[in-house]
Amino acid sequence: MKFGKLLLPLYGILALIYLMVPIAYTIMFSFNDSKRTNIIWNGFTFNNWLNVCDAQGVCQAFANSIIIATVSTVVATVLGTAIAIALVRYKFKGRAATTLLLFLPMATPEVVLGAGLAAQFLNAGMPKGMLTVILAHVMFCISFVVVTVRARVAGLDPKLEEAGRDLYANPSQVWWKVTFPLLLPGIVAGALLAFALSFDDFIITNFNRGPVDTLPSFIYTAASRGIPAEANVLASAVFILAIAGVVTAQVGGAIRRKRLGIVA
Amino acid sequence: MAIGAFSHGPTGTAVSAESQKKSRVAWFLLLPGIVYLLLFFLTPLFSLVLTSFKTAPPAAFIGEYVYAFRWENYVEVLGMYGEHSLRSFTYAAIATLIALAIGYPLAYFIGVRLRPYPLWQSLALVLVIAPFFISFLLRTVAWKQLLADQGWIVGTMKAFAILPPDAHITGTSISVIFGLAYNFIPFMTLPLYTSIERLDLRLIEASNDLYANSLTTFRKVTVPLTLPGIVSGTLLTFIPAAGDYVNASANFLGSTQTSMIGNVIESNFLVLQNYPHAASMSLLLMGAILILVSAYVFKSGTDDLL
Numbered sequence: 001m002k003f004g005k006l007l008l009p010l011y012g013i014l015a016l017i018y019l020m021v022p023i024a025y026t027i028m029f030s031f032n033d034s035k036r037t038n039i040i041w042n043g044f045t046f047n048n049w050l051n052v053c054d055a056q057g058v059c060q061a062f063a064n065s066i067i068i069a070t071v072s073t074v075v076a077t078v079l080g081t082a083i084a085i086a087l088v089r090y091k092f093k094g095r096a097a098t099t100l101l102l103f104l105p106m107a108t109p110e111v112v113l114g115a116g117l118a119a120q121f122l123n124a125g126m127p128k129g130m131l132t133v134i135l136a137h138v139m140f141c142i143s144f145v146v147v148t149v150r151a152r153v154a155g156l157d158p159k160l161e162e163a164g165r166d167l168y169a170n171p172s173q174v175w176w177k178v179t180f181p182l183l184l185p186g187i188v189a190g191a192l193l194a195f196a197l198s199f200d201d202f203i204i205t206n207f208n209r210g211p212v213d214t215l216p217s218f219i220y221t222a223a224s225r226g227i228p229a230e231a232n233v234l235a236s237a238v239f240i241l242a243i244a245g246v247v248t249a250q251v252g253g254a255i256r257r258k259r260l261g262i263v264a
Numbered sequence: 265m266a267i268g269a270f271s272h273g274p275t276g277t278a279v280s281a282e283s284q285k286k287s288r289v290a291w292f293l294l295l296p297g298i299v300y301l302l303l304f305f306l307t308p309l310f311s312l313v314l315t316s317f318k319t320a321p322p323a324a325f326i327g328e329y330v331y332a333f334r335w336e337n338y339v340e341v342l343g344m345y346g347e348h349s350l351r352s353f354t355y356a357a358i359a360t361l362i363a364l365a366i367g368y369p370l371a372y373f374i375g376v377r378l379r380p381y382p383l384w385q386s387l388a389l390v391l392v393i394a395p396f397f398i399s400f401l402l403r404t405v406a407w408k409q410l411l412a413d414q415g416w417i418v419g420t421m422k423a424f425a426i427l428p429p430d431a432h433i434t435g436t437s438i439s440v441i442f443g444l445a446y447n448f449i450p451f452m453t454l455p456l457y458t459s460i461e462r463l464d465l466r467l468i469e470a471s472n473d474l475y476a477n478s479l480t481t482f483r484k485v486t487v488p489l490t491l492p493g494i495v496s497g498t499l500l501t502f503i504p505a506a507g508d509y510v511n512a513s514a515n516f517l518g519s520t521q522t523s524m525i526g527n528v529i530e531s532n533f534l535v536l537q538n539y540p541h542a543a544s545m546s547l548l549l550m551g552a553i554l555i556l557v558s559a560y561v562f563k564s565g566t567d568d569l570l
Contacts, residue, residue, distance in 0.1 A: 012373030015366050016391045019449060022406035023398050029406075039409055079297035090290030098298060105305050107499070107557060109507025111526045112546045115533055116308030119315045119543055139304040142297055196396050202510065203526070207533065219401040223515040227405060235399040242397040243390065250386040257382075 023239065030232035037226030048229040055228035061218035062234045068130065068214060069198040072137035077191040079138070080145025081183070087146070088153040102143045113140060114207030121208065128210030136208045137201060141194035148193055152186025199238070309550075316543035327537030337544045345528050345545060352524040353552070355437065356506035359444035360452075363501045364494070366445070367452035371493070375460035392453050404443055404516050408434055411442075411517075435519035443511035451500040459493025495564045503553055525549050 029038055033045040053059035083102070086092070105113065117136050121128060160182065164174040202216035209217055219231050316337055318329035342349075370392070378385040395403060410417055411433045421427040433439045463486065471481040487494070509526030512518035518527075525545060533542035 008369060008373050008377060011369045012377070012388075015370040015449075016388065018366070018446075019391060019395055021410070022403040022446070023394060025406040025410060026398055026402045079300055082293040083297040086290045086293035090286050090293070092287045092290040092294070098294065101298065101301050101306070105301065107503060107553070108550055109503055109526070109553060111507045111509065111529045112312070112550045113305070113308070115529055115542055115546045116312045117304065118533060119539060120304075120308040120311035122539065123311050123314065135304055139301065142301060146297075200396070200400050202401060203508075206530070216399060216401050219399060219405070220510070220515075223401070223405060227402070231399075232402060235402050239394075239398040243394060246390050246393075247387070250390060251383070254383045254386070 026232050027236040027239070030229055030236045032229050032232075034229045038229045038232065039226065048233045052230050052233045055230035057213060058215075058218060058228060058230045058234065061213040061215045064130065064212055065199055065215040068133050068137060069195050071134050072141055072198045073191050073194045075134075075138045076141035076145050076194045077187060080142045080190060080194075081149050081187055083142070084146045084149035084153050084186075085183075088150055102146055105140055106143050106147075110140075110201075110203040111207075114204040117204070118207040128208055128212075130212050132208040132210070133205055133212060133214070136204050137198040140201075140204060141197055144193050144197060145190035148190035149183065149186045152183050152189075156182055196242075309547075312543045312546055315539050316547055318540045318543075327539070329539055334540065337540045338548065341528075341541050341545045341548065344541075345525070348523050348525055348528050349548070349552075351437075351522070352506050352526070352549075355441050355444060355512070355522075355524060356502050356508075359441050359448065359505050360498050360502045362441070362445035363449050363452040364498060367449050367456055367497060368494075370449075371453050371456035371460050375457050376463065376465065379461075389457065392450055392457070395447075395450055400447060401510060401516075404447065404510055407439075407443055407446065408517055411439055434517055435514070435522070437522055439517040440512045440522045440524075443517040444505045444508060447508075447511065448501040448505055451504070452497040455496040455500060456490065456493040459490040463489055491564060495561065499557060499560070503557070506553060507549060 029041075030048055031044050031046070032038055033042040033047070034040075035042070083098075087095070087098070114136070117132070117139070118128070121132050126132065156179070161174050161178050164178040169177060200216060202214075202220060205214055206217055206220065213221070215231070215234060219227055222228065222231065314331065315329070317331070317333050317335065318337075319332040319334040320328065321330050374385055374388045374392070378388060409415060412418065413432055413434070418427065418431070418433055422429055422431070427433075433442075467485055467489065468481055471485045472478075476484065506524075507526050509524060509530050510516055512522045512524045512527055514520060529542050529545050529549070532538045532545065
């Protein structure tokens with residue numbers, strides 16, 4: 001029994017370590033003093049971090065990824081939040097069809113989404129580039145934003161908005177002073193998810209990017225001749241920033257709850 | 265709102281005017297997003313259908329096709345790529361089972377054992393989603409190099425005679441399945457965690473009090489209660505795994521012998537420019553997945569996935 005009780009934590013911790021192995025490897029090899037290919041460990045250096053744009057095309061690809069992810073996130077978050085509010089708060093005809101239309105993009109393999117859009121752009125004679133990638137990213141991000149924000153809308157007490165109206169707030173004041181601040185954590189979570197999905201997407205992007213490189217497509221193309229350590233640097237930097245942000249938010253939340261005496 | 269109120273006339277009840285207004289607001293909120301999805305999700309599927317029946321005109325350039333009703337495209341891809349299809353579904357199914365075997369205990373550990381320690385629980389969750397924050401392609405390349413013939417993992421396994429001296433891991437089915445399982449474990453673990461976190465432990469106690477052993481309790485209490493998580497986790501793993509083409513590509517964990525449907529669609533579309541074959545293959549993949557998913561969801565009896 002004693003041993004049985006330890007078995008699960010051991011398994012869980014091993015699984016977490018297993019998840020971390022390639023991440024640690026990627027970060028470690030961002031410090032590799034590599035020459036042409038970043039496969040064999042040649043010794044520690046900060047050079048890749050200090051001269052990150054030295055590898056040809058890597059910074060341009062990174063900048064493209066940031067632009068695409070930012071624009072896609074903003075558009076998908078606005079469209080998705082509006083849908084989430086409508087789904088929870090309003091009765092309307094065609095709810096089942098709407099839910100299906102939102103579910104299907106998540107249940108469709110990315111190759112099919114990518115090939116479908118590429119076929120459409122081809123049939124329409126639309127040249128592939130940054131715009132086609134953004135159009136594609138917004139499409140697959142909307143459903144994920146809806147799912148994330150919807151949970152928050154469902155947990156929102158309508159009495160709070162009623163109270164706002166009773167205190168003579170007009171609809172726009174109710175939205176900006178009551179509803180929006182309460183929904184904000186859900187909206188932020190949805191936006192972060194959309195950003196992460198867009199930033200790391202390769203499969204759909206590859207069908208619709210034309211000559212434009214994103215960081216994932218740069219890595220994919222470079223994989224045949226050797227990925228420069230600078231790609232590891234950029235990916236590691238994003239990772240470290242994201243993890244630092246998430247951990248700060250979690251720990252901060254825990255401290256705040258403790259101070260307020262809320263037992264979660 | 266005013267028009268809605270007047271159209272009902274003076275006898276129109278306040279309730280119906282109110283619901284009319286509500287449905288107008290609803291459509292105002294829904295319409296932009298819905299139109300977007302119709303234009304960039306649904307219409308592309310119709311584009312695929314149209315493209316899948318296209319034919320090459322006589323003396324065509326590469327990539328030049330005209331609208332036709334060439335249903336033979338479907339017969340041709342089934343004949344040419346039957347093996348790839350079988351491989352895709354087999355790899356995806358095995359990878360899903362492995363991800364479940366790793367993800368379920370992990371989610372149980374975080375959701376139940378770490379329940380008394382909220383901070384540790386949220387930090388463990390951060391580790392589960394951590395792979396999302398670093399490039400999927402770089403993680404896969406990392407495994408390729410870790411599992412390479414000259415790497416220490418294969419070296420150690422050969423030294424202990426777990427592997428024969430001339431064995432390879434990268435480029436085989438094993439490494440592709442391994443990569444698929446690894447890459448989709450977070451997609452498996454998160455929905456499992458959401459279900460397991462809500463598990464009422466008193467029900468497990470009750471089962472133990474009624475003399476069920478731990479296996480029976482797990483089978484009759486824990487699994488049924490966490491079934492929604494199992495269903496969405498397996499779907500979120502199986503669907504992207506079946507359509508993936510990164511892990512199986514020769515520059516990553518696969519070789520030409522491990523090509524999956526995704527690789528076929530990619531090379532037909534982007535390299536060979538055989539759009540009709542790429543389109544018919546995509547639609548066959550989507551059809552097969554929709555049938556499998558509906559059968560699975562129907563059988564497991566959970567229909568509230570969204």
